[in-house]
Amino acid sequence: MQAIRDAILSGDRTQETYANIEIPASYRGATVHKDEVGMFEGLATRDKDPRKSLHIDEVPVPELAPGEALVAVMASAINYNTVWTSIFEPVSTFGFLERYGRTSEFAKRHDLPYHVVGSDLAGVILRTGPGVTKWKPGTEVVAHCLSVELEDAEGHDDTMMDPQQRIWGFETNFGGLAELAIVKANQLMPKPSHLTWEEAASPGLVNSTAYRQLISKHGAAMKLGDRVLVWGASGGLGSYATQMALAGGATPICVVSSPEKAEICRAMGAELIIDRNAEGYRFWNDEGTEQNPREWQRFGKRIRELTGGYDVDIVFEHPGRETFGASVYVARKGGTIVTCASTSGYMHExxxxxxxxxxxxxxxxxxxxxxxxxxxxxxxxxxxxxPTLSKTYTLEDVGQAALDVHRNAHQGKVGVLTLSPEPGLGVTDPAKRAGFEKAINRFCNQ
Incomplete structure (x- = not known):
């Protein structure tokens, strides 16, 4: 593993160098264990602690299947799916691995008593499996987390419709919070040359999710001039939605939960901001059994005060149960509520x-x-x-990183160094970076 790290840090990216590096028999990865699935039974969700369930284990390097790549991971990042995996909610991910393992001989590799987690990475290709022609060892890459088989017709118009669509590192094994990772070649993308390893690793899942949700024809198809309500506008998903709205000529109305998060939105260029804690919105009673439509009305009135009398064209939804009733109410007539998650609960009303x-x-x-x-x-x-990277942890501290996200004690994205020995490495185009330095560092140390 040290030889791999040394080669990457040297800046040598020749195919021969990486093709000739010996692949170790094992690597370190962040795992959850199948025999610990019940460890949090009886605890409220908020009291389940990823530091207790996420382990750093030495695990065997799997055999490489056709169409796959083995990547040396320099950095990764925490997503909410890692939190779900670590607290075994809403279900244990070992059920995903078991079902996947039954589909083919190569899929059997994924059905293990441990799950190497993580759905982001930035690193360097070490090996490619049979049939891979586009990608070569030594190439700097990032990975998106869509794993598909594409053996069914349904997936060939929109690959998200593939019946065998899975999220890598969540519904598959060998994820990115590790020194090595296995991905399909059609998950690979070029690493932006002006970013560090940890910066490049951080956008993957949330940036792509926000793009489809807000910009794509498969989502809200945002257009110039739209007014977009963004829940959690300084968070992992919301920070990208806010930037996309601004870059696309729309007007974001940013909902945040603190003055510090409001300042982050202003730094991105947003002007219309609602601090829902400061303004005391309570969409549910204390028992969480009944919603208060008067609070929806008060929230809608506040939006119209900010927009000059207009309701929003698009609501960028991801909190779910806590906010969904309000989201439906405040969208304009003919408007769109686009949802990609339910971090506060799945049963929407x-x-x-x-x-x-x-x-x-x-x-x-x-x-x-x-x-x-x-x-x-x-x-x-x-x-x-x-990128909206705010803080970076080492692999050894991945449990604390996940806890930060679990408790919403973070801004933007939380990064994790894997093979990279320190933050700040990996920039190969400093001149390009110089033009964006301030924007890249907006979230740092928040």
Whole structure:
């Protein structure tokens, strides 16, 4: 492993160098254990601690299948799916691995008593499997997290519709929070040359998810001039949605939960901001059993105060149960509520009169297909959208990193160094970076 690290740090990217490096028999990765699935039974979700369930284990390097690549991972990042995996909610991910393992001989590799997690990476290709022609050892890459088989017709219009669509590192094994990772070749994308390893690793999942949800024809298809309500506008998903709205000529109305998060939104260029804690919105009673439509009305009134009397064209939804009733209410007549997650609960409730009688649409969105992920990565590469990395941990501290995200004690994205020995490495185009330095560092140490 040290030889791999040394080669990457040397700057040598020749194919021969990496093709001749010996692949170790094992590597370190962040794992959850199948025999610990019940460890948090009886605890409230908020009290489940990823530091207790995430382990750093030495695990065997799997055999490389056709169409796959083995990547030396320099950095990764935490997503909410890692939190779900680590607290075994809403279900244990070992069920995903078991079902996947039954589909083919190569898929059996994934059904193990441990799960190497993580759905982001930036690193260097070490090996490619049979049939891979586009990617070569020594190439710097990032990876998106869509794993597909594409043996069914349904996946060939939009790969997200593949019946065998899975999220790598969540519904598959050998994820990115590790020194090595296995991905399919059609997950690979070029690493932006002006970014560090940890910066390049951080956008993958959330940037692509926000792109499909907000920009793509499969999502809200945002257009110039739209007013977009963004929940959690300084968070992992919301920070990219905010940037995309601004870059695309739309007007974001940013919902945050603290003055510090409001300042981050202003630094991105947003002007219309609602601090929902400061303004005391309580959409549910204390028992969480009944919603308060008067609070929806008060929230809608506040939005119109900010927009000069207009309701929003698009609601960028991901909190789920806590906010969904309000989201349906505040969208304009004919507007769109686009949802990609339910971090506060999956059982959404809303008053259907405000939906059907006002011809609003609820659109579901889940991650992104390869084309959408590639286009989202290209926005990063061109400096139209920037990473929102706020803090970086070592692999040994991955449990604390996941806890930060679990408790919403972070801004933007939380990174994790894997093979990279320190932050700040990996920039190969400093001149390009110089033009974006301030924007890249907006979230740092927040």
């Amino acid at each position: 809303y008053d259907n009169r405000y939906l059907w009688m006002n011809l609003k649409r609820i659109v579901s969105s889940h991650f992104a297909n390869y084309r959408e992920a590639w286009e989202a990565n290209e926005l990063i590469n061109r400096g139209l959208i920037h």
